[in-house]
Amino acid sequence: MIEIKDVSKIYHVGNEEIEALSGVSLSIKEGEFVAIVGPSGSGKSTLLHLIAGLDKPSYGEVVVQKKNLALTPDSVLSKYRNRTIGFIFQEFHLLQHLSILENVKVPLMFASHEEKASHQKKATELLEDLHLGDRLNHRPNEISGGQKQRVAIARALINAPKIILADEPTGNLDSVTGKAIIDLLKKVHKQKKLTLIIVTHDKEIAKAAQRVIEIKDGKLVTKNRPTRFTN
Numbered sequence: 001m002i003e004i005k006d007v008s009k010i011y012h013v014g015n016e017e018i019e020a021l022s023g024v025s026l027s028i029k030e031g032e033f034v035a036i037v038g039p040s041g042s043g044k045s046t047l048l049h050l051i052a053g054l055d056k057p058s059y060g061e062v063v064v065q066k067k068n069l070a071l072t073p074d075s076v077l078s079k080y081r082n083r084t085i086g087f088i089f090q091e092f093h094l095l096q097h098l099s100i101l102e103n104v105k106v107p108l109m110f111a112s113h114e115e116k117a118s119h120q121k122k123a124t125e126l127l128e129d130l131h132l133g134d135r136l137n138h139r140p141n142e143i144s145g146g147q148k149q150r151v152a153i154a155r156a157l158i159n160a161p162k163i164i165l166a167d168e169p170t171g172n173l174d175s176v177t178g179k180a181i182i183d184l185l186k187k188v189h190k191q192k193k194l195t196l197i198i199v200t201h202d203k204e205i206a207k208a209a210q211r212v213i214e215i216k217d218g219k220l221v222t223k224n225r226p227t228r229f230t231n
């Protein structure tokens with residue numbers, strides 16, 4: 001489903017070149033749960049952004065569902081980001097001036113007229129599923145970190161994406177809350193048959209995944225091992 005072929009990413013900062021990824025090749029099957037681990041600055045977020053179509057590689061190809069993202073027109077790419085991908089950030093990225101319910105509805109802005117009628121219901125049901133039914137009209141600053149991340153998960157799920165990308169989703173949470181978030185993502189992965197990719201530098205979290213991919217200095221450390229379907 002996701003094919004990363006000999007991908008390098010070079011950032012230019014002033015006269016300096018930073019090679020964030022260097023010749024990375026990787027293939028992820030539909031329905032897999034993969035953890036990407038590695039020290040800070042090793043290129044994990046860069047890799048996730050390339051898969052999300054938020055950025056393009058300097059060399060190599062990122063092919064998702066047989067689409068080479070670099071060759072995909074912007075209009076199709078926006079739809080891909082909105083419909084195929086659900087992105088979860090370490091810092092939640094909720095809009096502070098919107099209610100919880102409105103935050104979850106943000107990705108629905110491109111929906112058709114007919115779809116709009118069911119938005120309220122869909123967002124409410126999703127939040128109820130995530131035990132936030134009594135917080136719909138609260139603002140992000142009125143809920144806890146774990147609740148904020150659950151809102152962000154609801155927002156990521158609202159368009160029924162095929163792929164969830166989570167960039168250190170527990171990085172701003174205490175370990176108990178973090179574990180609950182990982183358990184929730186595991187549950188969602190299983191129920192909705194999603195492809196789940198979690199970036200983390202917590203080895204414990206990585207253990208929850210079917211496969212662990214290690215990155216160091218922009219290169220893969222562990223070679224692709226066969227997938228273990230344990231859950």
Ligand SMILES: Nc1ncnc2c1ncn2[C@@H]1O[C@H](COP(=O)(O)OP(=O)(O)O)[C@@H](O)[C@H]1O
Binds near residue numbers: 018038040041044047
């Ligand atoms: N937009 C950017 N401009 C310049 N350098 C960047 C940018 N994003 C990341 N980098 C650099 O690329 C390298 C990899 O960064 P990143 O992918 O964020 O690593 P990680 O997520 O593993 O901490 C780092 O050296 C970082 O400073």
Ligand SMILES: [Mg+2]
Binds near residue numbers: 044
């Ligand atoms: Mg990062």
